[in-house]
Amino acid sequence: MTTLELHGVHKSYGNVAALKGIQLSVPRGSRTAIVGPSGSGKTSLLRIIAGFEAPDAGRVVLQGDVLADGPAIVPAHQRGIGYVPQDGALFPHLSVADNVGFGLDKSAPDRKARINELMDMVSLDRAMLQRRPHELSGGQQQRVALARALAQRPKLMLLDEPFSALDTGLRASTRKAVARLLQDAGITTILVTHDQAEALSFADQVAVMRGGLLAQVGMPLDLYLRPNDPVTASFLGDAVVLDATLSAGWADCALGRLPTQDHARVGSGQILLRPEQLSVSPLDTAAVSAGEAPSCVGTVVETDFCGSVCELIVQLDTSANGARVHVHSAGLEAPGVGARVQVSARGMAHVFPAS
């Protein structure tokens, strides 16, 4: 069942077309991430869903209710949508209790109990209730902002880059905790982010935005392994894109002959491998002297040591057009620049659909 549907949503600011006909279905109880580069239209879309702005054309439908039909819109406060902005936007002069309970009836007898329940939901110690926002960490402040949005029992929760101000470790742990609590509460959620890894980790549906359009929508693993085009492939992670000759489930390319799931395509095309599908080993010079050179040999031309992983660029000998491939090697065993290596690939290569 669908919670939110967007049909042909357009929005321009002057002569800038920010959204060019967005179609999206958000299933009930799911977590959808909208990810895209800066200026692709993510915030514009979220603001239209929230009701802060009206579309020029198109419809926004929440649980069957039409919230926007072109410029005719239901106001934000009547939509039943929770919104957590990038900086949390807590009221600095109010206590945590009053921030969380901001939208609750001041005289309701169960107000205190509800605030306690919301603190428990976001895993914050009730001892913090009398503190002011500046007396909390960034991650705790974001949880208070989430609790305040949850207080309204929203039909849909919108998260606008809520983890971006947090440092790396806190960001990952807060993201996981928030994803878990929203899932447990069964709240349909849309997260906007420019961080691909965050989108893939948080969501069960990822929508990739580019130039005011959704380039592709799908499950995280599907999108990562089977993107529609090389631009989406590279946006979602490091990509090895190679020209290939296709024939009934096989691709002949600079890395040799690789299996593919596409048994229909023949002729020339492009394939994708992820760097973690490739591995390098030292070139067996004895085999080479004996005339048994391995099929795919190259030279390491760049290394980037990132701790547990070392990212390598290998220039392949076999490639007439000088293909370079990106390989992830174990950080402690990585060969240095200039090393001669054998490159091998595992798993399936993805064949990009013909454009």
Ligand SMILES: Nc1ncnc2c1ncn2[C@@H]1O[C@H](COP(=O)(O)OP(=O)(O)OP(=O)(O)O)[C@@H](O)[C@H]1O
């Ligand atoms: N109020 C506005 N007035 C004029 N142009 C705008 C306005 N808001 C957005 N735009 C333009 O619309 C386009 C989409 O902007 P939007 O903020 O939606 O992108 P975004 O993907 O959220 O970017 P970022 O990740 O940098 O926040 C951009 O070209 C932006 O300059």
